[in-house]
Amino acid sequence: MDILLSVLDSPITKWVVLIFLLVMPLASLLTWAERRQSAMMQDRLGPNRANIGPIKLMGILHFVADALKMIGKEDYVPPGAHRALFALAPILAIVPVFIAFIIIPFGPTIYPHSLFEVINAYELRNAIETEALSAHGAFQDAINLQIYEVEYGLLFYFAVLTLANYGATIAGWASYNKWALLGGLRASSQMMSYEVSMGLSLVAVFIAMGTLEPGAMVGWQGPNPMNWGWAIGLHAGWPVPIGVVAFVVFFTAAIAETKRPPFDMPEGESEIVGYFVEYSGLRWGIFFLAEFVEIVFIAAVITTVFFGGFHVPFLYEDGFRFAGWVLYLPHIVVVLLQVLAFGLKVVFFCWLQLAIRWTLPRFRPDQLMRLGWMRLLPIALINTMVAALIAIWW
Amino acid sequence: MAKQHAEPQTPPHSRAEVVSVSEANPKVRTIRVARPAREESSFLPATLKGLAITVKHFFKNVTTKADIETISYPEEKPPYPARHRGLHRLMKREDDTVRCVACMCCPTVCPADCITIIPAETDDDGVEKYPAVFEIDELRCVVCGLCVEACPCDAIRMDSGLHAPAVEERQDGIITKDEMLALGGRSIAVQGGISEEWRQDQPQNPRDEFPHDREGAPYGRPAKTWRNQS
Numbered sequence: 212m213d214i215l216l217s218v219l220d221s222p223i224t225k226w227v228v229l230i231f232l233l234v235m236p237l238a239s240l241l242t243w244a245e246r247r248q249s250a251m252m253q254d255r256l257g258p259n260r261a262n263i264g265p266i267k268l269m270g271i272l273h274f275v276a277d278a279l280k281m282i283g284k285e286d287y288v289p290p291g292a293h294r295a296l297f298a299l300a301p302i303l304a305i306v307p308v309f310i311a312f313i314i315i316p317f318g319p320t321i322y323p324h325s326l327f328e329v330i331n332a333y334e335l336r337n338a339i340e341t342e343a344l345s346a347h348g349a350f351q352d353a354i355n356l357q358i359y360e361v362e363y364g365l366l367f368y369f370a371v372l373t374l375a376n377y378g379a380t381i382a383g384w385a386s387y388n389k390w391a392l393l394g395g396l397r398a399s400s401q402m403m404s405y406e407v408s409m410g411l412s413l414v415a416v417f418i419a420m421g422t423l424e425p426g427a428m429v430g431w432q433g434p435n436p437m438n439w440g441w442a443i444g445l446h447a448g449w450p451v452p453i454g455v456v457a458f459v460v461f462f463t464a465a466i467a468e469t470k471r472p473p474f475d476m477p478e479g480e481s482e483i484v485g486y487f488v489e490y491s492g493l494r495w496g497i498f499f500l501a502e503f504v505e506i507v508f509i510a511a512v513i514t515t516v517f518f519g520g521f522h523v524p525f526l527y528e529d530g531f532r533f534a535g536w537v538l539y540l541p542h543i544v545v546v547l548l549q550v551l552a553f554g555l556k557v558v559f560f561c562w563l564q565l566a567i568r569w570t571l572p573r574f575r576p577d578q579l580m581r582l583g584w585m586r587l588l589p590i591a592l593i594n595t596m597v598a599a600l601i602a603i604w605w
Numbered sequence: 606m607a608k609q610h611a612e613p614q615t616p617p618h619s620r621a622e623v624v625s626v627s628e629a630n631p632k633v634r635t636i637r638v639a640r641p642a643r644e645e646s647s648f649l650p651a652t653l654k655g656l657a658i659t660v661k662h663f664f665k666n667v668t669t670k671a672d673i674e675t676i677s678y679p680e681e682k683p684p685y686p687a688r689h690r691g692l693h694r695l696m697k698r699e700d701d702t703v704r705c706v707a708c709m710c711c712p713t714v715c716p717a718d719c720i721t722i723i724p725a726e727t728d729d730d731g732v733e734k735y736p737a738v739f740e741i742d743e744l745r746c747v748v749c750g751l752c753v754e755a756c757p758c759d760a761i762r763m764d765s766g767l768h769a770p771a772v773e774e775r776q777d778g779i780i781t782k783d784e785m786l787a788l789g790g791r792s793i794a795v796q797g798g799i800s801e802e803w804r805q806d807q808p809q810n811p812r813d814e815f816p817h818d819r820e821g822a823p824y825g826r827p828a829k830t831w832r833n834q835s
Binding site: 254255 | 647648649652655656658659660662663666667672673674675677
């Protein structure tokens with residue numbers, strides 16, 4: 212039993228569960244959703260024919276066909292390319308995203324000894340405050356559904372995801388192709404520009420919540436939707452909707468970070484040649500997949516910071532509590548509901564990103580730079596300053 | 606003419622202001638374009654407006670599929686026009702023998718030389734000949750319909766509503782008499798003509814005959830190739 216619990220509590224188990232049960236299936240499904248959703252938005256049917264025998268699943272199997280196709284393609288390295296860096300670039304694009312997932316709390320803390328009982332919220336809070344969790348029989352061996360809990364949580368995300376930037380740039384450079392190089396430069400200039408406003412937009416939230424640690428941010432938000440990150444500045448009588456502004460700026464910058472339309476100058480799949488023009492087969496497939504994993508990750512960060520993470524509205528540790536009305540639920544039901552809520556929120560924000568991608572046309576490069584440096588950055592800075600002033604004087 | 610020497614006008618874009626006009630060519634002007642208003646340049650209202658439209662379509666199509674224009678081709682087929690020329694078929698008499706009398710009108714008129722008829726004699730005194738072999742090379746056929754026009758006894762028609770199917774070998778593109786007969790129906794025309802009473806029984810409006818005309822055509826039935834129908 213102890214061994215089982217320690218295995219379950221190990222970061223590797225959680226990472227495998229998170230990546231293989233949530234992230235990879237979602238990213239693969241997104242390749243399907245991208246096509247079917249865009250079709251539905253444009254009054255078409257979209258691909259619905261891929262099948263294994265009679266099993267069609269509304270075309271979901273297309274991603275299997277895609278994968279098989281990419282495996283079967285010629286793995287071509289252009290003459291003159293830097294072979295090592297050419298091979299490294301796709302890995303650099305996808306690995307940072309997988310690593311960054313470790314800071315995301317994808318579910319609540321599980322107390323395996325009271326799975327089928329209603330948790331006593333008062334005792335739990337006392338135990339947490341007195342740091343006597345392990346001494347309390349019911350709360351021993353707690354499993355926190357967050358892989359890496361550090362004080363500098365979201366800074367870790369910014370630091371790691373910056374590395375994905377190198378993936379695009381190196382891919383462009385190592386291809387020994389002028390157009391790929393130009394695409395890589397467009398990618399790096401765009402990602403550099405938007406990383407600034409992306410980071411600064413969250414600083415206001417950091418100030419309001421007083422923490423950088425995603426788990427603590429989720430705890431700060433709690434199950435009441437009016438206390439979630441987006442509502443900072445609305446409920447406390449503050450004069451500025453800091454949360455809404457931060458959300459809009461962060462969301463815009465994050466879409467630019469994923470290098471997808473309307474910010475897809477680095478690739479410009481159909482018109483301008485992008486940084487992975489020389490890539491074929493699975494190497495290209497990894498870039499493709501990295502893009503979708505990034506979408507999932509952005510959705511996870513937005514969920515965590517602005518929309519209460521795994522919290523279901525009004526669902527506390529022991530059950531629903533709403534305006535004096537209480538419904539007690541066993542711990543395992545609460546945990547399952549909360550993990551499900553996290554998944555659904557992530558799915559929703561993935562859907563929203565796809566909807567935006569199929570709504571807007573591509574920006575011009577000068578519009579892109581103007582939006583990034585002259586609109587988002589000042590807004591993020593002012594938002595941060597207002598949050599700081601409020602934190603000092605309010 | 607008049608436009609070339611007209612006074613310089615403000616372009617339809619109302620925000621543009623004409624600064625100067627070239628003397629050599631009045632069409633060449635320097636204009637000052639006012640930049641978009643702030644709510645426009647922030648992109649946010651426009652984005653939300655666009656999202657409202659696309660998301661409305663998304664939910665409408667996901668729930669009811671009301672606006673979807675796609676036709677799932679092999680299962681659903683778009684209606685063809687009534688005079689669509691498809692794969693040839695050979696019509697039959699009342700006793701299910703071929704109506705064709707091997708008069709050789711259609712191979713004569715065929716601009717693509719795709720019809721092969723080998724006539725043979727028959728004991729029937731009324732018709733004398735019948736086609737022992739009747740083959741059409743659908744790969745050569747230009748679908749002009751002249752064979753149908755030329756046929757004096759309503760034996761060949763192109764109203765099957767089927768396309769010539771894709772084949773792997775050239776010889777598979779040749780459609781034989783049996784295959785065309787399998788597509789064929791019975792014609793209401795009577796060989797050699799009938800007595801006067803027939804004309805009195807007919808409806809006054811010739812258009813009313815149209816449904817009978819298409820009797821037996823496989824048009825509108827579930828998809829089948831002509832090959833597996835034989």
